[in-house]
Amino acid sequence: MNIVWTAVTVAALIALTITNPQSILTVCLDSSAQALKTALELTAVYCLWLGIFRIAEECKLVEKLSKCFTKLNKWLYGNISEVASNYVSLNLASNLLGIGNAATPSAIAAIREVEHDEKLSRFGAMLFVVNATSVQLLPTTVIGLRASLGSASPSDIILPNLIATVITSVIGVALVFIAYGKPKKAN
Amino acid sequence: MDYVVPVILILVLVYGLIKRVNVYDSFVLGAKKSFDLSLSVFPYLAAMFIMVNCLRASGLDVYIIRFISPPFKLLGVPSEVVELMLLRPFSGSGSLAILTDVYKQYGVDSYVGRCASVIMGSSETVFYVASVYFAGTRVKRTGFAIPIALFCNLVGGVAACLLCKVL
Numbered sequence: 001m002n003i004v005w006t007a008v009t010v011a012a013l014i015a016l017t018i019t020n021p022q023s024i025l026t027v028c029l030d031s032s033a034q035a036l037k038t039a040l041e042l043t044a045v046y047c048l049w050l051g052i053f054r055i056a057e058e059c060k061l062v063e064k065l066s067k068c069f070t071k072l073n074k075w076l077y078g079n080i081s082e083v084a085s086n087y088v089s090l091n092l093a094s095n096l097l098g099i100g101n102a103a104t105p106s107a108i109a110a111i112r113e114v115e116h117d118e119k120l121s122r123f124g125a126m127l128f129v130v131n132a133t134s135v136q137l138l139p140t141t142v143i144g145l146r147a148s149l150g151s152a153s154p155s156d157i158i159l160p161n162l163i164a165t166v167i168t169s170v171i172g173v174a175l176v177f178i179a180y181g182k183p184k185k186a187n
Numbered sequence: 188m189d190y191v192v193p194v195i196l197i198l199v200l201v202y203g204l205i206k207r208v209n210v211y212d213s214f215v216l217g218a219k220k221s222f223d224l225s226l227s228v229f230p231y232l233a234a235m236f237i238m239v240n241c242l243r244a245s246g247l248d249v250y251i252i253r254f255i256s257p258p259f260k261l262l263g264v265p266s267e268v269v270e271l272m273l274l275r276p277f278s279g280s281g282s283l284a285i286l287t288d289v290y291k292q293y294g295v296d297s298y299v300g301r302c303a304s305v306i307m308g309s310s311e312t313v314f315y316v317a318s319v320y321f322a323g324t325r326v327k328r329t330g331f332a333i334p335i336a337l338f339c340n341l342v343g344g345v346a347a348c349l350l351c352k353v354l
Binding site for chain 1: 208209237325328
């Protein structure tokens with residue numbers, strides 16, 4: 001990330017210096033402002049879902065959810081702590097229901113629970129890939145945009161989209177199994 | 188589908204009440220953590236946005252796209268959507284802007300427009316998600332996680348273009 005980020009940014013800055021030097025500061029500051037705006041929007045989203053998750057935790061709803069996914073979690077991640085398993089189940093449920101916003105805070109919580117080294121373990125890699133390739137039942141943003149631009153049938157992309165995400169999920173999980181092997185059975 | 192979120196919210200709140208959990212206090216306790224979380228994500232987002240926006244402002248991205256279009260064409264990806272596939276891993280809002288451009292230029296219901304739709308729906312902002320997920324942890328080396336996710340994006344894009352031809 002260090003090399004990629006620096007190389008791309010320096011290349012872009014050199015090109016900008018040649019073509020349009022006075023725009024550089026504006027572009028950079030606009031980008032930081034955009035990041036701040038995104039972070040604030042994320043705060044609003046996390047606020048709602050972390051609050052709701054906390055209630056669900058305290059009334060043992062999360063535990064019940066986690067029990068439903070025990071087998072799948074074991075197969076994907078191997079033996080993980082109860083806390084991690086709760087977060088992972090929340091994450092999976094959010095993804096399946098198409099609430100990507102709710103999937104993020106639970107994934108972050110799971111990663112903070114498990115990952116303590118500089119090197120990402122198999123668990124983090126699997127969780128990341130599962131989220132990056134998650135099956136999408138309804139791509140709501142895209143359908144909404146299509147409808148607003150006057151598409152004759154905005155939702156006719158649901159089927160190809162579903163198939164495409166199933167393909168990427170299967171390949172993604174398979175690749176993690178190939179790269180990292182099966183999860184360790186014992187702790 | 189519009190009912191998923193409201194039903195979940197009501198269900199959790201009512202169930203909490205039945206189980207005699209202090210719903211209000213729990214909500215506040217959970218929500219409290221949201222600020223720390225997004226605060227730790229912010230610098231990573233800033234770095235990402237600066238890189239992407241400088242690249243787009245400099246016009247270098249056009250050359251990169253011209254350079255990598257031919258191999259994508261071999262895989263059946265029309266050159267009109269290559270920019271979308273390229274930017275998608277970095278920026279959700281940026282790729283949404285490109286998607287809108289594609290719709291306006293080629294038509295929402297055209298083959299290219301449908302390809303772009305499925306590419307958008309089936310891929311993920313890999314680098315963005317990585318920076319959000321790993322911010323605030325000690326993780327520096329992410330191993331195979333990002334390459335695998337990027338490869339899946341590519342497969343998803345190629346599959347999208349194929350599927351839009353037959354479906």
